[in-house]
Amino acid sequence: MHISVQKKIRIGFFIAFTIIVGATVLSYLIAKNLMHNANQLNHTIEVSKKLEVITKQLKDAEAAIRGYNLTKQTTFLHPSMEQRSIKIEQEYQTLRRIMTDPVQQKNLDTLKQLLDIKYKQLTAGEQKDAALGARISVGEGETYMDLIDKKVQDMTDIEEAQLTERSRLFQFFSNLWIPVVFIISIFAIFIGVYSYIILNREFRLQLHVETRLKNYQRELQENINLLNKSNLELEQFAYVASHDLQEPLRKISTFSDRLQIKFKPALPVEASQLIDRMVVAVSRMRVLINDLLTFSRAGRITTEIVKPVDMNLLLQNVIGDLELALQERKGTVYYDQLPDIEGSDTAFHQLFLNLLSNSIKFADPARDLEIRIKKELLSGRETGVVKEDKQDATFCRFIIEDNGIGFDQAYAERIFLIFQRLHGVSEYKGTGIGLAICKKIVDAHHGFINAYGYPGKGASFVIILPLKQ
Known part of the structure; x- marks a missing residue:
């Protein structure tokens, strides 16, 4: 021993x-x-x-x-x-x-x-x-x-x-x-x-550990600098690529529209169908590029943009943005009185917008959609997931529940990965990036997100965020 x-x-x-x-x-x-x-x-x-x-x-x-x-x-x-x-x-x-x-x-x-x-x-x-x-x-x-x-x-x-x-x-x-x-x-x-x-042995070991630690810190700092540089280059690439790709997409869309307007009566039926499929592909490509650009920017949370956010007002704005979609699904959103949370209001808006959009997208057509947002204030120790230095901090746990089609719990981790979809494109629209953006936003705010699925009954997302960053 x-x-x-x-x-x-x-x-x-x-x-x-x-x-x-x-x-x-x-x-x-x-x-x-x-x-x-x-x-x-x-x-x-x-x-x-x-x-x-x-x-x-x-x-x-x-x-x-x-x-x-x-x-x-x-x-x-x-x-x-x-x-x-x-x-x-x-x-x-x-x-x-x-x-x-x-x-x-x-x-x-x-x-x-x-x-x-x-x-x-x-x-x-x-x-x-x-x-x-x-x-x-x-x-x-x-x-x-x-x-x-x-x-x-x-x-x-x-x-x-x-x-x-x-x-x-x-x-x-x-x-x-x-x-x-x-x-x-x-x-x-x-x-x-x-x-x-x-x-004496402990002192020598401590000196050795300190030397190794300094080397590790120096290497870590170098890797961080390289990573920051790589991320910056990646963001620049994503931004430039998105803009550069938009131009040929616009041309393809414009030419296909002209082709349909000017020559549609003369085209064979099969050619017309191919043009329609091309237009749909161009539209999906445009959505994918925009989502990729949003994903690349989602994790950028700096101290300058961190401020107390009125979550009640933010949620009202999100519901306003989704008003038409909710009316189509005959959906209703119920939510508790929410606290102010430090963070990026733009990122939080994107977070709740994606989660509510996800509930609307996977609503059960056999019943009216109901989305309930509950909150619970608790200490870091009570969450059971935060580190020791945050045990006494105050956290807010959001529980977003819906009565949609749900999903198999075996895929709970997979749905937060980029480009991962549980359904085909023909069944439900989307690029498989929305929930990945949600996880990136929550991680950037030092929080935690989990999903729980109940096939045929609905799904719930649990988000834990600190009140203070």
Whole structure:
């Protein structure tokens, strides 16, 4: 399966973007873990320091009490046990604020109870009454001091265990980070090289295409110039030929008329019939030349002659031109209110004149002729036939229906070709150019024309024209 260059580039950038996002998320997680471990380390150090301070102050207080009991010197009681207790309480409250772990909170509660008991022992040992101080049991003080040391050690062990766990997790992420960075770098290098190769190839291809396109455009312009020149020469030829051919036709017609007037009584019957056939042929030749001249000029639509055309007024003029023919066929034309359309009024007049003449020519002699012209405004998208750049433009669809003899739908495309006839000359007059002129006019106005035949029932022509050229 072939994948376009644009799709490959999009896929490459999507992969690169995904890798960058993944690397960013992973870096964020590792950085977050690093900061958490750093905070945990600071927390452990701070907790250990506070516990150490509390333990040291207790031991200093206990040593002061023992010194006082041995020497009875009051200098050992400065600072007093109350002052020392206040400092210990401050350190304890600091611990209470920084320790949020539920287990450590319980340990703090137990430590608080031990500190209260120890404070009472120290306060009792501070008494100057020797008998009262003697009642303070040295063993009991050491026992509670050991309990405090054990509780402090337990709390320190918990902090260090948490720190060890965090450090192990950080080590895991750190070890994972190195191969991840390596793999990401490899992918980034690969995508970069791949994108460079693809873009470089696309750039070269684009240069090649542009060069070929310029050559094609130059050749196309040359062909257009040649075609325009050829068309101009063809139009000049058709115009000159039509005028040059008219002169011998006029002479043939004049001589045949004189021959019939002057020598008809003396001519044999067969000779007279031959002259009549010659006159008919000359008449048909004159019509054919005029139609060819009209056909050669039908597609010439320039910006200078394009203007809004009142289609209602134009259709009334066409019907006026065909008044006698319609009366002969007992024909009636019904039409909707038509919009104004930009184009050549002469070309549109020729278009509707040919289509209505076609309906009159092929009317069914068994019934009165009825021609109906309907219109429908729709967007280019709704027509289903216009190009993408005209999808939002407004178009008018004309439907010209008659109840004539109709035709076989198999010949729907053929009737728009020049000199193509579905009936013999003896049956219906004409040169087979009328509908070809219609198609040429519609094409020149960027429109579309189709025919639909119903043998014995009639025919309809559908024309789609843009309101604006």
